[in-house]
Amino acid sequence: MLMEQKKRVIIGVAGGTASGKTTVSQAILDRVGRDRIAFIQHDSYYRDLSHLPVEERQVMNFDHPDSLENELLIRHLQELLVGHVIDVPVYDFRIHTRLSETRRLEPKPVILVEGILVFVDKALRDMMDVKIYVDTPADIRFIRRLERDINERGRSLHSVIDQYQDTVRPMHLEFVEPSKRYADVIIPQGGFNVVALDMIVAQVRRLLEDHSR
Numbered sequence: 001m002l003m004e005q006k007k008r009v010i011i012g013v014a015g016g017t018a019s020g021k022t023t024v025s026q027a028i029l030d031r032v033g034r035d036r037i038a039f040i041q042h043d044s045y046y047r048d049l050s051h052l053p054v055e056e057r058q059v060m061n062f063d064h065p066d067s068l069e070n071e072l073l074i075r076h077l078q079e080l081l082v083g084h085v086i087d088v089p090v091y092d093f094r095i096h097t098r099l100s101e102t103r104r105l106e107p108k109p110v111i112l113v114e115g116i117l118v119f120v121d122k123a124l125r126d127m128m129d130v131k132i133y134v135d136t137p138a139d140i141r142f143i144r145r146l147e148r149d150i151n152e153r154g155r156s157l158h159s160v161i162d163q164y165q166d167t168v169r170p171m172h173l174e175f176v177e178p179s180k181r182y183a184d185v186i187i188p189q190g191g192f193n194v195v196a197l198d199m200i201v202a203q204v205r206r207l208l209e210d211h212s213r
Helices: 021-032 054-058 070-081 138-153 157-182 194-212
Strands: 009-015 037-041 086-092 097-105 110-114 130-135 185-188
Touching: 009 021, 009 157, 021 037, 021 110, 021 130, 021 194, 037 070, 070 086, 070 110, 110 194, 130 157, 130 194, 138 157, 185 194
Parallel strands: 009 110, 009 130, 037 110, 130 185
Antiparallel strands: 086 097
């Protein structure tokens, strides 16, 4: 069958918060070609909390696997695998709700999925052909998260620190760090590891060549 001859490949990129997952993913997209890869961020699939008061949304545990709608992501990946277009949710981190708009995503030979918890759910993990874990020291990750949440998400210093202590660090130790054992490739230093990125990009290009044949 044609679909068997041109099988699409799913690559997962996981790692702790602010470990450099997006940097690694963007490097793959830039060097391989954005027109050849369908890129999905797990963060887009946070459950909609518009039914809750703002005060309750702000204290939710966004680092627990249950905060993400994996059922929808898995369904979307299945659609992409058979060549169907999907509409990816758009999540607003300032108000913790999904927007009414969506992002149209076309099927591509390679599907790249990035997020801290993408290896935790077995059903999601089992869909992936290649699993990459970005491994960065905790102090570096915390500083990066602090800067990002204040500058990009309008958070206060104290709210970022409180969330890190209350949920981010405990959930990392309980779910994210243990998921590293499922990785096929572990990248120390994240996007700064040029050698590892060269190897991964070469592998993705080989997968694309196999797909074209």
